[in-house]
Amino acid sequence: MNINLKAALLGIAFSGLSSVAVAQRDYQSYEQLTARLQKLSSRYSKLVSLTTVGKTATGKEIWLLTMGRDNAANKPAIVVAAGVEGTQLATTELAVQMAEQMLQGAVLQDSVRDLLLSKTFYIFPNLNPDASEQYHEKLRWERFGNAQPIDDDRDGRMFEDPYEDLNKDGLITMMRVKNPTGPFRPADEDPRVMVKADVSKGEKGGYLLYTEGIDNDKDGKWNEDPEGGVMFNRNFTFDYPYFQQGAGEHPMSERETKAFADFMYEARNVYAVFVFGPANTLTEPLRYDKAAASKRIVSGLLEKDAAVNSQISKLYNRTIQPKNAPRVAPSPGDVLQWAYFHYGRFSYSTPGWWTPPIEASKDTTGGKKPQAPSEHDDVNFLRWAEANDMAGVFVNWKPIKHPDFPDQEVEIGGLAPYVKQTPPVRTLGPIATKHFQFFSAYAKWMPSLQIVNISSEKVAGGLTRITADVYNQGSLPTHSEIGDKSRWVQKVKVTLKLSDNQEVVSGNKIQLSNALAGGEKFQVSWLVSGKGYVSIIASSPTAGKQTKEVFLR
Amino acid sequence: MKKRILTIAFLSACLFSGLISETKAQTADQVFRAAGTPQAPKVTVSWNRYYDYDGLTEICAKLAKAHPNLVKMETIGDSYEGRRIWVLTISDFNTGDPDRKPAMYIDGNIHSNEIQGSEFALYTAWYLVENFHDNKFIQELLQQKTFYIIPTINPDARNHFMHQANSPHSPRSGMIPLDDDGDGLVDEDQPDDLNKDGHITFMRRKSPNGRYIQDPQNPLRLIPAKPDQPGQYELLGYEGLDNDGDGKVNEDPPGYYDPNRDWGWNWQPDYIQRGAYKYPFSIPENRAVKDFVLRHPNIAGAQSYHNNGGMILRGPGAEEDQNTYNRDDNQVYDLLGKYAEQIIPGYTYMVVYKDLYSAFGGELDWFHGARGIFTFSNELMSPYLQFDRKGTSSADREAEQYDFNQMLLFNDAFVEWTPFDHPTYGKVEIGGFKKNYPRAHPGFLLEEDAHRNMAFTVYQAFQLPQLVIQDVQTRKLPHGLTEVTATVANTRIIPTHSSQDLKYRIERPDYISLRDSTVVAGMVLENADLNLGKEQKLNPARLEIPNIPGMGYIKARWIVKANKPNLLVEVDSRKGGVVSRRFEPDSKNTP
Structure with missing residues (x-):
């Protein structure tokens, strides 16, 4: 009951678009980010330079901050690649905040100045700006693809089945349709969250679940061909997923991926690549797998490199003290595996930010017990959002009449787009600081x-x-x-x-x-x-x- | 300087005035026509020699100028060193948009030393257009089909091969400089033309400890000494010096990468697939070809010429890609490949990965795997063309090259061994086959083999899908409705979608439309007699057909709310072309 009431309040808070909600998740548009980077590079012009490695289809620059600018190409370098997944806005913010802290530090501390004298940091704050910009558009939906028009379902029609904002709230969320054959059901711990019913445990579904919209081309699939594009993190050469949605016509087909790779192949001094992206190989390192490492197509870390991954993982865990870190494996066509298997450099990935654990309540009055974490990610996220007074994270389910489902009960609602990747910006500062410390320690370990x-x-x-x-x-x-x-x-x-x-x-x-x-x-x-x-x-x-x-x- | 300007002026006069001022030994009435050869070509070309980039360009320009209704010359992009890469579009421009006809793509010379693919490709263009007015088969072919011909897709290194010192096997690469030995320097230890003859041949040294002796049958040739026999010579590799003082000779030549390991299908990096560059299509010439192919979805068949050995190759190139070629597609390949074996004596139909070698990132794999295009690579120049002997061992074939050089070329293909004072090795001898032998055809074999290979590509082009709207039948239904059934056949062996294409929906479906505004329902029939079919609910007037199989047909059916429907049927297929046909409502409508 309590949950429902609070949820209702959150819903109200959102529909009013309170200024708190906006301020909390004040992620920057391309224009704002560009201004911020330009200001940073002019303020610290002796330490950093801002350049571009290429342009996107809409003419946005793919920015590169070169930290330790003097003699940059002749010093061993670390690459920090952020914004590789269009929805992970927090990674861009983290990378920029870390750069800002480094530059501020270099003015005040000899150790940081020495770091930038001996090493180069190439920081790419946002590698897929055409995708992330959808956050700022009138209609907000989670966009992964760039602005290169692609016929996602390869049927000869372009963008023929986009999302529709049926409830006119400016957000694309989900639709649930009551149907006895539907495989989804409300979660026990939080009935707002729809989860898959486990038939083997005697659970029953009752709902079909779709993204918000209309089946414009009447093919029985909803919104399978919206606007855009190719995914940056699915367009690289290693384990490239041919003909999969968002992979593109061939590996390295995109302006963004090609520009990035062209820069990298020229940069002989790159020692390691750190990706702020979906995969996590830092809190939990990739293990040595002899069979995978000795195949004709090498597909596992070589033995010595796996040992280094473990060594770096220990350093990361000691510095960052991560809790609750998600286990996310590398994915086909991603930049992380390309950087290792095809570019030949040490490469690592961390999401940087993830849903933190909720601190156990000290209130034990009336026999209250601390809540155990749910097996459902969204439930944990909603609990954390609530504990941190994040507004506007959930759109409560509300019935509508839907032309594709006449005479059926259809409701629209669910997590607001991007919320799981856009924590309040204030929470990112300390994380950026820890990663800065990690990189400083890492640089001290680098070969000489x-x-x-x-x-x-x-x-x-x-x-x-x-x-x-x-x-x-x-x-x-x-x-x-x-x-x-x-x-x-x-x-x-x-x-x-x-x-x-x-x-x-x-x-x-x-x-x-x-x-x-x-x-x-x-x-x-x-x-x-x-x-x-x-x-x-x-x-x-x-x-x-x-x-x-x-x-x- | 003045002389040069005059030469250029003369050349451009030839190019653009159409006045081809050549002295001919014979007049037209002195010539008796040989069967199958153009009688009076507007553009005369000698097909017993090779052309450098400018030479190819000039022939292309002459053909376009002389046959404006059959030839269009365009560029697909620039090479690394800035040369235009030319494509000729060959079709009858008076019978429809060439870019909507089923098309055959032909290129040559991806490996820069494998030069004759360019002449073969260009011979094809020349032959088709110079025969067009006299030959009914070719007229029909160019009404129905289009050829896209790119004589060289590696123009920089073609010129390097011809104008710089090279061996028959170099450069193979393109001209992007690259560090091959990991020392941070690029192309710093190239072969050296020590005897200044324009060829990179071999170095040998007389030595009692050498393990080679002179072949008693042919004194130009060295053969291994028998195990118990003392030797006379050491072999010291290709002509060259240790230019960078690292203890290795010729270890960082121009290039080196392999343009045929650069294509975006199962691409692998250099340490797995020797010769790969940075990533698929990181070589600008290939990227231009790829963009051209993506812009021309009507390409349904392809040929990429290589040398040598006399092979008609199909994929898969890599063992790991066996599943990319399935039974239906292989049947088509087999039909074409067997035909080629028949008309090109000495050539064998083979599969790259099992009969040649297993390699990733080849051009034919991308054409087939990523675009679903039926593609062959012919390895031109067969040992069988030298002597009438098949099935000899490779050692015997090597010996034959010396005999052939002596008996038919009168030693023109060999640089005779001559002494040279080498700074590292001391007194050596330099000699060996010139760069134009044995991989490139000797002149007198060039035209014949070009013709035979051309005939194979013409056959493949002929077998590209040919769609025919065969008949339309109508049947009255109650309530003022009429049932309309159309039969669309593909009268050739290549389907509109290869099964690789169908599996991954590479190209959009074919459309069969009834141009009647009152269509209320439409279906693609699986069995017309039993009225089994699949209804298409959205936009039923334009039915979407996944594939029209080779030598097969499709039946489409519509229900229209009209007594006299407009019986205009249109078929629109990316790889099968566009056809439309109007039927009269009252006639029987079966031809």
Whole structure:
């Protein structure tokens, strides 16, 4: 009863579109975000630059913040990719807040300034701006696709079955239709939430569930071909889902994905890619699966890389202290798996924000017991929203007359679009801070090449034997194990630079090495004739560069 | 400088005035027609030699100029180095929109050293239009069908192959510079034409420790010494130097990527599929082709020419893709492939993954897998064309190349071994086959093999769907209603939708419409006699048909509220073309 009453109040609060509701979930439009990024880059112009890697179909820029702007391309870099899923507006806000905190920090703290001097952060705040902009349109519906027109159901007609706002509230929610064969029923814990009846447990359904709209093309499917588009996070080359909705005509068919990939392939210095997206491989790492890793089409992390994923997951959990994190596996055609399997870099993903657990009530008067979490996600979300006074999250079910279901009871209602991905903006600040701390710690672990134990030894006949160890003094490998297979990842390179009167008698002037683990070294040696100084240069775009001079004896 | 301008002026006069001022040894009345060859072509082309990019461009332009009602020349985009990629549209422009007729797509030269695909493709264009006025079959073919012909889809590297020093096997790649050895430098250790003859041949060195000896049958050739026999020579690989001092020779040539590992069907990265570039269609030439094909959904058949070996190849290219080719489609492939074997002696119909090698990201896989287009790749130039012997071992075939060079080419295809002082290896000898042999046809074989392969693509084009509205029958029903039943047949073996297409709804359904405003119901019949069918509730006047099978038919039925319905039936199929036919209401309506 209590729940129903509160729900009704929430519904009322929403239909009045209270200013609180708007302020709480004040996510920015493309125009607003652009202004904010421009302001940020002009305010901290010595530390950051704002560029674009391409334009969307509607002419929006795909913005890139390059943090640590001086010499950016020659420093090992971390990529932060946000807004990969059109509905996850919180990821964009998180990425921008983190950038703001880093820049503020760099002005005040030497440690942050040093971080940006030694490393580059490429931050993509929103990779699918044409999709996320639907949040700000007159009709709000959860849009995943970009603005490239696509015939989603491949029937030769474009956009022939869009959503319709039947109850005129500016939101596309759900329709439930009373029908004895319907598989859905109201949840016990919160009857507003529709859940699938488990026939094996003797449960009975009673409702059909559809998205809000009309079956315009009379094919028995509701709203299967709305406006737009291709999904950014379904258009990449690894495990590409051919002919699936939102996947596009072929992998990398879209302006956004192609522009992103073109930038990345040019950026040899990218060490790792962090995706703020649906999958979670940070609180719970991906495990080593020998069968998947040794197939012709490699489809599991290689052994050393899986170990690194565990190592990073521990760091993440120590820093973020996550609770209630969802288990979401990588998905076909996503950017996360592309970044590892095809781009050859370490890659990780976290949603950044998810529904937090409700703190157990301390009120035990009258034998009240703390509520156990529900097995239904939406129920937990609604409880949390209620506890945090989030308004406008639910549209209460109300009957309407529907032309497709004459003489049947049809109601419209359900979670408002986007609510599960748009927590009050104020709650994101602390999360951004924790992720900033995580990235700072991560950067300290990154590889760093040093040339040590140099010896120059006189050999008969005016020759000098030079030996040295090239040593990775970081805690992480110079690059991934899969990178050793990839042509897009450069190996560790040691060059002996000579002047005219000097000559190598034995040993190659250029020597390449596979990935060096944290604390690992490899030895180089040459026999050189001549006098004066020679230089040894150890370099890797992802692990830095060091030059040492050696005197020929 | 002045001379050059004059040359250009002369060339453009040829191109645009239509006056082709060539000296001919014979006059028309001295010529007796050979069967099957154009009698008096407006554009004369020698089909016993090869053309570089400018040469191909000029022939294309001449054809378009001489046959404006049959040839259109357009560009599909630019190559990496900025050359226009030309496509010729060949069709009878007086009989309907060429982009709505079922179309055959032909390209060549995706591998830049596999040059003759361009001449074969262009021969096809030339042959069709120069024969059009004299040959009824070709007239009908071009009334019904369209050919899209792109002579070269790798123009940069075609020119590199012809004008720079190369071997028969290089560059194969396109010209985007790439770091092949992971040292951060691009194309820094290319083969070197040490003897400055325009060919990259081999280096050998006399050595008592070598394991090769001179072939007693043919002194140009080296063969392995017998296990117990001392050798005479070491083989040191292709002509070249260690340009970057890393202890390897020629390890970072121009390119290197394989344009035929770049297509968006089961694409895999370089470490799985050697030769892949960044992602599907990351090579601009391929991207332009892909965009062209997507803009032309009427393409229902395709041929992409390669060399060599005498094969008529179909997919799947990769073992993992076996399910992409199912029984119905394979039956069509088999019919066409067997026909090709018959008309191109020495060529064998094969499946890439099991008879050649298993590779991902090939062009024919994208055409079939992603677009549902029946596609072949012919590997041109068969050893059988050299000598009348089939079924010899590969070692014997290799020996034959030397005999052939001697007996029929009088050693024109071989750079004889000559001494050279190499900075690393010392005294060596350089020699071997020139880049124009043995993968490219010798001139005298070129026209014949071009003709045979052309005839196969013409057959495939002929077998693209041909839709015919055969009859319409009417029957009076009560309440002023009339039942109208139309039969639409496909009189060729290729369906309007391959089964790969049907499985994934690649192309929209075919439409069969009755242009009568009083249609109250419509259905596609499964069995006309038993009146079994499926009703289409929305927009019944335009029925949606998933497929019109090869050598099959469809019956469509409408109920109209009219005594004398307007019996205009239209069929609109993306890959089957557009036809319409009006029937008289009172006649029997069966032809």
